Amino acid sequence: VERLGRRVGIQIFGTDLDARGIEVARAGRYPEGIAADLGEERLRRFFLKEERHYRIKKDIRDLAIFAVQDVLRDPPFTRVDLISCRNLLIYLTADAQKRLLPMFHYSLNRGGFLMLGSSESATGFEGLFDAVDRRWKLYRRKESGATIRPMFELAARAADARESMLLKAPGKIDLADILRRHLATNYAPPAVIIDEKGQIEQIHGRTGLFLEPAPGKASLNVVEMARDGLRTPLGAAIRQILTTDAPEVRKTTRVRTNGEVMSIRLSIRRLLDPKIGRLLLVITFEPEEGAGSREAAKPMKPNRKTVGLGSTGQLEEELRTTRSDLQSTIEELQATNEELASANEEVQSVNEELQSSNEELQTSKEEAQSLNEELQTVNAELEAKLQSFEEANDDLLNLINSTDIAMIFLDNQLHVKRFTPAAQSAFHLIDADVGRPLADLRSSLEYPDLLADAERVLESLMPLEKEVRASDG
Ligand SMILES: C[S@@+](CC[C@H](N)C(=O)[O-])C[C@H]1O[C@@H](n2cnc3c(N)ncnc32)[C@H](O)[C@@H]1O
Numbered sequence: 280v281e282r283l284g285r286r287v288g289i290q291i292f293g294t295d296l297d298a299r300g301i302e303v304a305r306a307g308r309y310p311e312g313i314a315a316d317l318g319e320e321r322l323r324r325f326f327l328k329e330e331r332h333y334r335i336k337k338d339i340r341d342l343a344i345f346a347v348q349d350v351l352r353d354p355p356f357t358r359v360d361l362i363s364c365r366n367l368l369i370y371l372t373a374d375a376q377k378r379l380l381p382m383f384h385y386s387l388n389r390g391g392f393l394m395l396g397s398s399e400s401a402t403g404f405e406g407l408f409d410a411v412d413r414r415w416k417l418y419r420r421k422e423s424g425a426t427i428r429p430m431f432e433l434a435a436r437a438a439d440a441r442e443s444m445l446l447k448a449p450g451k452i453d454l455a456d457i458l459r460r461h462l463a464t465n466y467a468p469p470a471v472i473i474d475e476k477g478q479i480e481q482i483h484g485r486t487g488l489f490l491e492p493a494p495g496k497a498s499l500n501v502v503e504m505a506r507d508g509l510r511t512p513l514g515a516a517i518r519q520i521l522t523t524d525a526p527e528v529r530k531t532t533r534v535r536t537n538g539e540v541m542s543i544r545l546s547i548r549r550l551l552d553p554k555i556g557r558l559l560l561v562i563t564f565e566p567e568e569g570a571g572s573r574e575a576a577k578p579m580k581p582n583r584k585t586v587g588l589g590s591t592g593q594l595e596e597e598l599r600t601t602r603s604d605l606q607s608t609i610e611e612l613q614a615t616n617e618e619l620a621s622a623n624e625e626v627q628s629v630n631e632e633l634q635s636s637n638e639e640l641q642t643s644k645e646e647a648q649s650l651n652e653e654l655q656t657v658n659a660e661l662e663a664k665l666q667s668f669e670e671a672n673d674d675l676l677n678l679i680n681s682t683d684i685a686m687i688f689l690d691n692q693l694h695v696k697r698f699t700p701a702a703q704s705a706f707h708l709i710d711a712d713v714g715r716p717l718a719d720l721r722s723s724l725e726y727p728d729l730l731a732d733a734e735r736v737l738e739s740l741m742p743l744e745k746e747v748r749a750s751d752g
Pocket of ligand 1: 294295297396
């Protein structure tokens, strides 16, 4: 495709009988050992290296839909361009192979390819497939007139084959299981199991009359796969069971299948089994005339007015179905519109709240900005004052230190705050004496009243001047 430079939408279906295998495939994780089988370029282009494994890149993973499917029993996918079924045929009996290869022929588009495993071949099916490359076991669908058995018969035959195999195996007969299978195959209506999102997880019986692969991007969504006339009531019924507590929702509708119209009963139930651990729904489809039989797909009988008009009656019938479809679509649309309108209102109210919060925040921000500016001005003023104080302080200190007068500055508790160099010798002061009480100081002055005089000055706040002698005269 790349070499041809074409943009082609690709859808990959990965199916297996084994649900655990499908889970592994869905995770898209591969062991480190794949590096030995894949070229470096492929590895880099399609995989991401994680801690101890490789993970397929999302754009490739998104192309794939994985589902549990029994190729011998379940309805096959159709309009497929390439089927890769490697190493399965070798495990099947010749009889099962005879059923499977026509099924593959039926699934493939004109000119579609089939790829088998290295020890398998389509020998014996030359009427259905041409060999393109015998070494790589590549075959192309042949446009022969070969009749393909309808898949529904195949399902029943496969079930019968299994039952007879079980009967033949001595000591392994589980009659209850055989009876269950027999009842399910012959009497139970066609059914599918879907998850909450409508994705089909399991198919039972002949669902081809009600479901078909939708055109465009391939999908396993049951609503998208529903045939004309079924889509709307099916979607509505799924919504109804998901949004109410009803154990079952039933609807009757008309479905168009291959140009014919048939009336069917649709039933949806919750699949109640604690082992499942999540919500699954079972949908059953029952034709109103003759449960499950092909006759049920016959066109509706024309009504009295249209007797004799043949196809006109059929057209009228189709018109009626289309009208009723349209009506339900309109009703659904109205319900969706109402939901949208209320969701819109909520969004609007949240938006308004956000806007008003935003305005408040804007105002707070402006206030904070102006406060900040004021603080900056005050700060600048304070800094200027501090600087002038520091300068005055320096001047004073210089003045004091430059005079030869002995001075001791005391605080209110008469502890030494500061002294001049001249005072150092008279009182034997060192720098560590700052903070010591005056009473503790020894002086070389003959002045025993120094402490009492200092206390008096502090009390009276009046200066006191005295002439005293130094002890050295
Ligand atoms: C030997 S493995 C081959 C796997 C892979 N194609 C390969 O070549 O490596 C056979 C696979 O076929 C699956 N299988 C067996 N019977 C099947 C059936 N009736 N429908 C779908 N898958 C089936 C098995 O579960 C198993 O995963």
